[in-house]
Amino acid sequence: MFHWDDPAKGVDMQKSTTAQGKFFHATLKTLPLAALLTACSAIHNPSTAPGIEGCLNFHEVEGTSGKLFRGGQPLDESEWNLLANNGIKTIIKLNRYSGSTDTDETEKMNAAKHGMMIIPIYMPPEDNSLAFWRAPDDSQTDKALTAISESTSHGATYVHCSHGKDRTGLVIALYQMRVQHKCKAAAMKDLWDYGHSPWLWGITNRVKHEPEQPACIEGNPTPPSVSSTR
Structure with missing residues (x-):
C-alpha cells in the first residue's frame, strides 16, 4: 500500500508507473511483428490443393474446378509465375498494403506483365491495424462476390489480401455459404484451417452472423450452376 505522505514511497510509485508505461509501449511496438510471424506460421496446406507452402498461402477453393483460387500478396517472380501457371486471368485485390508497403502500383505492373487484370476492392482491416473489431461492410463483400461471379465465368480468378487468411478468408467463407450453399460450420472450419487470426x-463475428442457407451442404460442394451474391 502506498502512502502519499511518504516521499520515498511516492518516488517508488512513480518509478513503478513509468516502468509499466514503458512496458506497455514496448508491447504495442511488437504487435505488428507478432502478427506477421503468426500469419506465416498458421497456414493450412490441404493435400488436395495445388500450390506452394509459405506466406503466399496459395490454394484452390474446393468445388470450383480450377476457376477460383485464394491466397496472399504475390511478392516475387516465382509467385507471379505460380499464378500464371494456374491460368489466373483476374486478380481481386482486397488489400492496399502489405505490411507498411503500398503494393498498388507494383502489382498493377506485374499483373500487366503476366496478362492479368486487377479488380481492387480494398477492405479493412489493413496490416498492422489495432482495430481488431473492424470488418468489411456488406457493400464491400457484396462487390467482391459479384466480381468473383463475373470473373470466374471468363477464366481463373485469384482472390487475395496480404496473407490470404482474414479478409480473403471472410470473402471465401461468404462465397462458400451464399454461392456454394456450404453450411456455416464447414465454412467456419475452412476460415480457421487457413490461418484466420x-x-x-x-x-470472425461477420461469418458467425451470416444467415445459414436452407438445405446447406456439409461436405465439399460441387460447382454451382447459377451464381448469386446473396
Whole structure:
C-alpha cells in the first residue's frame, strides 16, 4: 500500500508507473511483428490443393474446378509465375498494403506483365491495424462476390489480401455459404484451417452472423450452376 505522505514511497510509485508505461509501449511496438510471424506460421496446406507452402498461402477453393483460387500478396517472380501457371486471368485485390508497403502500383505492373487484370476492392482491416473489431461492410463483400461471379465465368480468378487468411478468408467463407450453399460450420472450419487470426474478432463475428442457407451442404460442394451474391 502506498502512502502519499511518504516521499520515498511516492518516488517508488512513480518509478513503478513509468516502468509499466514503458512496458506497455514496448508491447504495442511488437504487435505488428507478432502478427506477421503468426500469419506465416498458421497456414493450412490441404493435400488436395495445388500450390506452394509459405506466406503466399496459395490454394484452390474446393468445388470450383480450377476457376477460383485464394491466397496472399504475390511478392516475387516465382509467385507471379505460380499464378500464371494456374491460368489466373483476374486478380481481386482486397488489400492496399502489405505490411507498411503500398503494393498498388507494383502489382498493377506485374499483373500487366503476366496478362492479368486487377479488380481492387480494398477492405479493412489493413496490416498492422489495432482495430481488431473492424470488418468489411456488406457493400464491400457484396462487390467482391459479384466480381468473383463475373470473373470466374471468363477464366481463373485469384482472390487475395496480404496473407490470404482474414479478409480473403471472410470473402471465401461468404462465397462458400451464399454461392456454394456450404453450411456455416464447414465454412467456419475452412476460415480457421487457413490461418484466420483469432484476435480479428470483427471478421470472425461477420461469418458467425451470416444467415445459414436452407438445405446447406456439409461436405465439399460441387460447382454451382447459377451464381448469386446473396
